[in-house]
Amino acid sequence: MSTPQPSWGRSSGEVADLNLAPRPADHTDEDIDFGESGLGPTGRPLRQVPEPPLVAEHGPARILALCNQKGGVGKTTSTINLGAALAEFGRRVLLVDFDPQGALSVGLGIQPHHLDRTIYNVLMERDTTVEETVLRTCVPDMDLLPSNIDLSAAEVQLISEVGREQTLGRTLRPVIDNYDYILIDCQPSLGLLTVNALAAAHGVLIPLECEFFSLRGVALLIDTIEKVRERLNPDLEITGILATMYDPRTLHSREVMARVVEAFGEIVFDTVINRTVRFPETTVAGEPITSWAPRSGGAKAYRALAREVIAR
Template identity: 45%
Template sequence: MDARVLPGDVSRETEDDDLPIAVEARRAVQVLNPGHNTLPRPRARRVMCVANQKGGVGKTTTTVNLAVALALHGNRVMVIDLDPQGNASTGLNVDHRAGVPSTYDVLVDGIPLAEATVAVEGVPNLYCVPATIDLAGAEIELVSVVARENRLRRAIDAFPADIDYIFIDCPPSLGLLTVNALVAAREVLIPIQCEYYALEGLGQLLRNVELVKAHLNSDVQITTILLTMYDGRTKLADQVASEVRGHFGETVLEAVIPRSVRVSEAPGFGQSVITYDPGSRGSTSYLQAAREIAERGARGGNL
């Protein structure tokens, strides 16, 4: 009997490769097993303040996922949680109960940053300085402290370890904690959601960055804008994306983060979406954003 191949069988393997489960599997391999496809390390340590005074724009989600993506692909990364809610600490599954060494102790009591830094379980080369509820009172306690705007910067400058990226997750306000982050950073990364009122309040953040640049930290500049919560089914998302790109130009990353249930679910399991569902579109989008950031750092551009 002939072992003939029936016409319908010729492309069966190719068709199977295009099934959604196969596509997700390939994505997962790309995300979690980079092999030689690591992301380039920057020429010098990059300190990035992730800020937007508008809440719910994906600020903490962006901080956590970019940090995990860069760490999994060959960089040494630290996340400094400067939000009293401690959501970045939760997303990285780092203990941030009251009493553990935290950013509060660094800012108010002046302990070395190294004493509050913990390794993130399951992600090599990723470290976190957690935030506890104590941080909620830090702004009041720092009012009478000399050079209060420079507390975080001095702590970072004294940190001895070789770190490629430091991401500072700010609270959704423009108070003293955010000012500390802007003084400590050389770069500002602004997540902007592709929704109505996306640019609301952004003008005040831009003015504050200019004030800090003029009076406290001449090196700080807005280098990166990331579009988040993009829903391709709506015209509004395209309109917002077009408006942001038209206003900010090359500062806006090509990568766009889609609105995704997986991205929203991951923090509830103490994970980034990259480790929670590496084959998801949200995961690969954050990896693409991390790649753009890393390539800019390697070129020395936008710094």
């Protein structure tokens, strides 16, 4: 059952429309096939994930930071499509673009450099509120707190602030009861902005490209997560590791997958995101794969991921 939209926030229709790509035919290519063995791409038996229960009321939100200091591993793609899949299951979702590149905003059809207010203004200006900065997206029950290059200045300006690591958490506090999930798309670094995201979050979702160099960098990320847990946010936990850009045809992808499962065990999601041409298309279209190609393997994978996230 759909839930009413919040009364605040500007419509993304107020900004330029980037929907330039032709909509694909509704077909079932790239469907997930686990075979008759019941084993998923992780090599483990698939765990039973219950059907997400209906929610009678919304909030307080569970905050998840999608974090990896390596770029190009699928953080932004996963933030958009996981958020859209959670919204399909009746959850109200806020996406936070916490990267000065503004890729999350662009991926939802918004041109960041045309915006008068972004998360930078909310962080640094006392008279700018979250409520007046949030934008509606093309997905019902999914809103966006946008970003642009201005955010790069915040990292320098926050250095002299008291409690600088908790700034994002204080910023999100007024709207935490309006949502079921807040997903933070972090920049590809372990600087002050990422530490802010980790300090505000209840959990960390780590997108991990099935490639050797991506695997090497996870140890440094987990060390940072542990330091934040010890010094700033004792409730922080790793919600899960999401294998992305997986190509089952290559020995390298399969070897990396085996190493990931061996190293991290049960925190690795059963859901795996395969390489597909659909994801670049959705960026041009400015909408999630769940609405752009709803029967594709990528859409089904993110719905499966949403079920796992809700179950955890």
